[in-house]
Amino acid sequence: MVQNSMKNWKTIGRYIVLLALAALTLSGCAGQENLSAMIPKGEGAEQQYDLIKLTTYVMLFVTVIVIFLFIYALVKYRAKPGDNSIPKQVEGNAKLEFLWTAIPLVLIIIIAIPTVKSEFALADVPEDAMKIKVTANQFWWEFEYPEYGVITAQDMYMPVGEKVGLELKSKDVIHSFWVPALGGKMDTNPDNTNKMWLQAKETGVYQGKCTELCGAGHALMDFKVKVVTKEEFEAWIEKMKKPENPAPATAKAEEGQQLFQKSCMGCHATDGTQRSIGPNMKGFGDRSTVAGYLELNEENTMKWLKDPQKVKQQNKMPNPMQDLGLNEDQLSALTEYLLGLKLE
C-alpha cells in the first residue's frame, strides 16, 4: 500500500513537471510589440495587465489544487481489472464542503478589490485633459481635436506621457475602439458618447482595431495611434491647420486635383479643419496606410480606387469607375494627386 502510493506520487510529480514546462514555453510568447496587451506601453494597459496577471495567478492556484486532486483521484481510484467490489458509499463531508465554499469567496475578494479600484481609475477622465473626439464609421475612423479645430482620419496623433481624453461615438452601427498596447477598449454607440482616456509611456506607432462586428469590412477596420513628443504633436497641429495644400508637382497631379474637385470633394475635404462625409484627405500622403490596412503606395491606392468593394466589402464609398465615370488614366492621375497631399 505504502509502495503503491509512493509510485502514485511519482506519477503526479511527473505530471506537474510537464505542466510547468508547458506553462514556461507559453509564457515566452507575449505577442508583438505595440499591438499585444501583454506588452503594455500605456498607463491603462499596464493597470489592466497587472489585473490580468493577478487573476491568472489566483486562478492558477485554484487550477493546481483541482488538477492535483483530479490526478490523485484518477491514479489512485481507477478500477482494477476484475475488481467488482462495491466501494463505501459516502454522502458528503460538511467540513470539506464548507471549505470549498469559503475559500473561493476569499479568492473573489482578492480579485474584486483591485478590479473595482482599477475600474474607477480607468473611468476617471480628467476634465482638463486634451480631448479627441473619435467617430467610427463603416469602416474608418475620424479623429477630431476640438481644442485645435483639427480633423483627421485613420491615424490618430497624440503626445507622449500626457493623459488624453477620448469621446467616442459612431455615425452608423456600433463599433469598438481598441488600442491593446495602450489601454482597453470602449464601444462607439450611435446614440450616446462614451469616454475613456489613454496615456502612452513611449513614442511609437501603435496598432488600433475595431472590436465590435460592424459588417463585412470589420476585420480590416484598423487604425494607427501615432504617439509623438509634445513638440512634434504641436508641429503636426500647426501643419494641419494650414488651409492650403502643396501645389500639385506634375501636370498629371494637377489633372488629378481637378478630378478630385469635380468628383470627390462632395465627400472628402482636403482642409484639415473641416468635417466631411468620407475621411478627410489632408495629409493623406503622410499616412501609414490606404484603406486602413494596405501599405500606402501607388499600387495600393490604385487598387482601392479601381474597386473599393473588393478591398473593403460593404464600405460606403461609390465606385469611382462605375458610379463616378472615371477611367483608369484618370484614377492614376487622382492617385498621383492624393499621394502628393503631404503636410508642410
Add this chain to the structure above:
Amino acid sequence: MATSYLDKKFSLWDWLTTVDHKKIGTLYFFAGIFYFAVGGLEALLIRIQLMYPMNDFLDGETFNQVMTMHGTTMLFFAATPLLFAFMNWVVPLQIGARDVAFPFLNSLGFWMFFFGALLTNSSFFLGGAPQAGWTSYAPLALDYKGTDFFVLGLQISGAGTIMSAINFLTTIFTMRAPGMTLLRMPLFTWSTVVASALIMFAFTPLTGALFLLMFERMFDAKFFDVAAGGNVVLYEHIFWIFGHPEVYLLVLPAFGIISDVIAAISRKRLFGYHSMVFATVLIGFIGFMVWAHHMFAVGMGPTVNSVFGIATMLVGVPTGIKVFNWIFTMIGGKVQFNTAGLFAVSFIPSFVIGGITGVMLASSAADFQFHDTYFVIAHFHYVIVGGIVQAIFAGMFYWWPKIFGKMLNETLGKWMFWLFLIGFNLTFYIQHYLGLWGMPRRVFTYLPNQGWDTANFVSSVGAFFMTAAVILLVINVIVTFARGEKAVQDPWYGRTLEWSIPSPPPEYNFARTPIVRSNDPWWYEKMQGKKEMQYAEPLAEIHMPNPSIIPMIMAFGTFIAGYGFIYSSWFGVFLGFGITGVCMFIRSIKDDHGQHVHPEGLHVEKGVHHSA
C-alpha cells in the same frame, strides 16, 4: 422481455405522429446531430479561412454569414435539441413516469424547433444567411435581409423551446413516482428543472427582443432609429438578459449528465448531493443577474460594471462546489474508464479552464482588454466544447444502450475521445493568447506580421482533429445500428430508475409504477438484494396518449407564416396562421381521452447484469 417501444414496425407516419417521449427524444437527437454537423462544417470553414493571413477562401460577407450561422446553429439548433433529446429520453424514466405531462405539446415543441431551424437555414439558398453575428445587434442587423430569417426562425423554434420547458417542469412537478421526493431526484432531472425555468424566463425576453427587431425591419418601427430618439443599447440589454441564462441553461444539463455518469462509473453515491442541488439552483438564480458582463465596454459606467463584475465572480463559488464534489465522488470509488467515463472525467479539467477564464473575464477593468477578442472565444469554447459537448458525448455513450438497446462501440469511442480531446485543446488553448496578442473576434481575415500566423495555423489544425472525431462518431452510430452488441438492462451497474427497466424500454416504460425508497433508488434495491423495484400498483391496463399529426401541421403553419412575413406577403401570413389556427381549433373541440394498452403478461425482470 417486454416488447420495446422500438419493436413497432417502422413507418414514417408513426414518427410524424408520435407523442412518445422516447421517440420525440430520438427525433430531437438526430435533428440535433444533423445541425451539429452543419454547425461543425461552418466551424471548419471558419478555421480554413483563418488558417493563413489574408486568405481569400471566403470573403468578408460570406465569412460573416458562416460565422453567424455557426453560432446560431450550434446554440439553438444543435446544443439545445441535443440536451432536449436527453431530457426527453431520460427524465420520465428517472422519475418513474410513463410519459411527459403534455405529450401533444411535446410533439408540437419538437416540430416548432424543426421548422424554425429549417427556416433559418433556408436563408443560405434564399439570398444570403444572417450576417450580424448570433447576437444580431441593432442597428447592424437591420441592414441585412438575412436578419429576417434569423428573427423568424428563432421566433418559431423559440416558442417550441418554451413549450418544451413548461412541459418538462410540469412533468417533474406532477408525475414523479411515489417516494420520489424532490430531494431524491437524480441530478440530471434536477438540472432539467433549473434549465427549464431558465428557458421560461430567458427565452421570453428573447422573443421580445426578436419582436423589436422584426417590427423595426418589417413595419418600420422606431426603436433603434437614433435620429428619432431610438436606443440601440436597449437591444443589447434585452438580448443578454436572454443570452447569459441561455449559456447556463445549456451547461446545467451538462452538469447533470456529468453528475449522473460520474456517480455511475465510480460506483459511488454522488458526493454532497444536497450541495449539488443547491449549487444548481444557485447558478440558475445568479445567471439572471450577470447579463451586463457581456457589455462592460458599452459604457455603462464604473459602478454598474463593478456590480455586475462581482456578481459574475460569485458564479465561481457554486461552480467550484460542483467541481470538488465530482472529484470527491471519484475519490474512494472504483472509476471505470469506458468511453462515457472518459468524456465525463475529461469534462472536469476542460470545464475548469473555461471556468477560471470566466472569473478572469468578470474582472471588469481587465475585461476592457479581453472583451470581444479571441480570449473570449477561447473561454466560451472551453465551456461549450470542453463542457457541454463532452457532456453530450458522455451522455450519449451512457444512455445509448437504454434508448436503442445496443452498445456503442467502445474502441471507436475511445479513438474518438482522444482525437477530440487533442483537437479541441489544440484549437482553443492557443486562442487565449491570440486574444491577448490583439486579435479581435469575428474577423474574417488578418494581416500578416502581427505575430498571429502560427497560432492561427495550430488552431486550424485542431479543428481537423475534431472533425475526424465527429466522423468517427457517425461511423460508430452506423456500425452500432448495423451490428452493435445487444445491450443488457443495466450495463453500467447503474443507480437510477432508468436502469431498472428493460433496454430499450417498453412503450409505457414501467409496467407497474415503482416505489422509490431512497436516493439512487435502483442501486438501493440492488443493495437490498432485490432483483427488481418494489411496485406501487398491481399489473393493470395502462392509460397512454393518442398519436396525432396535428402538432406537425400546426408547426408547419407557423413555418409558412414565417415566409409570409419575410416576403411581406399577407396572403402567406394569413394562410400560415390560418393552418395553425384551424389545427388549434380542431385540437380544442375534439375530445382526446387517450388509449389503454395492456402490459405484457406478468412482467418479470431479468436478473441484474453489469459489465465488469
Add this chain to the structure above:
Amino acid sequence: MSTLDFKANGLPAHPEKATQEGRAKLVGFWLYMSAEAVLFATFFGTFMTFRNSVNGGPTGAELFAIPMVFTATAILLVSSLTSVFAIMAMQRNLASKMRFWFAVTVLLGASFLGLEVYEFVEYVHEGHTFTSSPFGSSFYTLVGFHGAHVLFGVLWISTLLLRNINRPIDTYVAPKYYVASLYWHFVDLVWVFIFTIVYLFGMVG
C-alpha cells in the same frame, strides 16, 4: 381525498383538479403565465425606455383620454369578476349559469376591444402612429400585444362555450374552463399594469 369528496351534485369539489391531467394542466398553465409575464415585462421595459421619446409628436399627456381608458379598465375588471362567477357556478355543477357568466365575460371582453380600436384610431388621427416615434412603436407594441391577448381570450372562451353548449360539466372539461378563466385573470392583471404605467404615469408626464 378531494377526488372522493363528491357533493350532492355529482362532481368533485374541485372538478378542475380531480384528474392527473387536470392537475398537470393547471401547473403547466401557471408556468405558462409566469413566462408570459416576463415577455410583457420586456415590453414594459421597452416602453419605459421610450415613454418620452416622442420625436416631435404628441406626448402621452396630450393624447390619453383618461375617462375612456378608465371605462375600458372598469369593463375589463368587471369581466374578471364575471369569470369568477362562472367558475363558482362550474364548481357547483350549474352548467347553464356558468355558460351565462362566461358569455357575459366574452361580451365585456369584446366591448373592451371595441373601445381599444376606437382609441387607436383617434391616436392615429392625432399623429401618434406605430412609425411616428419610439414612443409610438413601443406603445402600440405593448398595448397592442395585450389587445391581441384579449382577442385570443374572447375567441378561446367562445370556442369553449360553443363546443360544449349542450354538454354537462365533468372532470374532462372542467380544467379547460378553469384554465381559460385563469388566462382571463392574467390578461386583466396585465391591463392593470398598463393602465398604471402607460396611462396614469403618462398623464403625470
